[in-house]
Amino acid sequence: MLIEGKLIKGYAGFYYVYANDRVWECSLRGRFRVKKQDFIPGDRVLILPGVENKATIEKVLERRNSLVRPNVANVDQAFLVFARKMPDPDYNLLDRLLVQVGRTGLQAVIIFTKTDLVADLVDPLHEYYRTCGYQVLNISNKTLEGIDEVKKLVHGKITVLAGPSGSGKSSLLNCLQPQKEQKTGEVSAKIGRGRHTTRHVELIPIDGGLVADTPGFSSLYLPEMKREELQLYFPEFLKYKNYCRFRSCLHDKEPDCAVKEALNESKILPLRYKHYIQFLQEIILREKKY
Numbered sequence: 001m002l003i004e005g006k007l008i009k010g011y012a013g014f015y016y017v018y019a020n021d022r023v024w025e026c027s028l029r030g031r032f033r034v035k036k037q038d039f040i041p042g043d044r045v046l047i048l049p050g051v052e053n054k055a056t057i058e059k060v061l062e063r064r065n066s067l068v069r070p071n072v073a074n075v076d077q078a079f080l081v082f083a084r085k086m087p088d089p090d091y092n093l094l095d096r097l098l099v100q101v102g103r104t105g106l107q108a109v110i111i112f113t114k115t116d117l118v119a120d121l122v123d124p125l126h127e128y129y130r131t132c133g134y135q136v137l138n139i140s141n142k143t144l145e146g147i148d149e150v151k152k153l154v155h156g157k158i159t160v161l162a163g164p165s166g167s168g169k170s171s172l173l174n175c176l177q178p179q180k181e182q183k184t185g186e187v188s189a190k191i192g193r194g195r196h197t198t199r200h201v202e203l204i205p206i207d208g209g210l211v212a213d214t215p216g217f218s219s220l221y222l223p224e225m226k227r228e229e230l231q232l233y234f235p236e237f238l239k240y241k242n243y244c245r246f247r248s249c250l251h252d253k254e255p256d257c258a259v260k261e262a263l264n265e266s267k268i269l270p271l272r273y274k275h276y277i278q279f280l281q282e283i284i285l286r287e288k289k290y
């Protein structure tokens with residue numbers, strides 16, 4: 001009898017599939033080999049169990065979505081992982097990631113790690129991101145504070161982790177499932193050198209869900225989009241934009257802009273607006289190149 005599962009990794013000619021709460025070592029049916037069909041982690045497949053944990057992949061089901069980096073299919077949500085300290089949170093990168101994640105239509109959860117390194121759990125910036133509609137968690141991979149909450153979010157979903165190098169993504173995975181250690185690195189040795197501890201893509205079964213670690217990065221290009229689209233990923237602008245004088249207002253140099261008015265009345269965080277304008281200029285500059 002065929003059972004449905006999700007591909008978690010391909011390795012040395014075998015495909016590992018998570019189904020019925022266990023991992024199956026699968027080979028492909030001839031026709032898949034002939035077609036050289038591209039499987040990526042997250043793909044839903046039908047497998048035919050054989051002896052022990054062996055099985056064959058009989059069919060691949062249609063993808064709902066797929067990410068390029070990490071190369072994972074059928075993703076439900078992204079955890080954007082930033083440290084409270086060491087390294088200090090890079091809000092420009094966070095806002096870029098929020099644009100990327102928003103564009104792919106995924107749910108974004110912002111996770112701040114290393115709360116054990118700061119005296120104050122509360123940060124006014126966190127509150128601002130919450131009012132934008134994002135979930136914000138504070139956790140420590142050292143004291144395990146907040147880990148249970150992360151576990152609840154992971155259940156039954158495919159999640160990707162993203163965030164700068166050294167922010168504690170692999171450490172978080174280790175806390176979520178201590179049986180299988182992920183490689184973690186020392187912050188000081190890696191920052192700014194572009195070397196990453198995490199290399200390959202693999203989905204890791206955690207509490208009935210699957211999670212992909214992603215190597216950290218320090219800069220990131222915005223996805224291709226029209227200049228008008230960017231504001232969609234700054235959800236706090238939405239309630240003002242209808243009051244701008246021009247329907248096509250980009251909230252930059254236009255007169256009678258309700259978004260800028262909100263900014264002047266401190267209803268919009270200056271840092272967020274600054275990033276919006278910076279991203280807008282990047283997108284406009286790129287449009288001109290073509």
Ligand SMILES: Nc1nc2c(ncn2[C@@H]2O[C@H](COP(=O)(O)OP(=O)(O)OP(=O)(O)O)[C@@H](O)[C@H]2O)c(=O)[nH]1
Nearest residue numbers: 114140141142165166167168169170171184185216
């Ligand atoms: N104090 C403290 N240290 C942490 C915490 N989480 C991670 N670390 C440390 O931070 C360093 C980097 O952690 P990693 O988990 O390797 O970071 P990463 O995000 O996987 O980094 P890349 O794989 O390079 O993207 C390691 O030395 C961890 O021990 C935390 O909650 N508190």
Ligand SMILES: [Mg+2]
Nearest residue numbers: 169170197198
């Ligand atoms: Mg890592």
Ligand SMILES: [Zn+2]
Nearest residue numbers: 244249251257
């Ligand atoms: Zn405007």
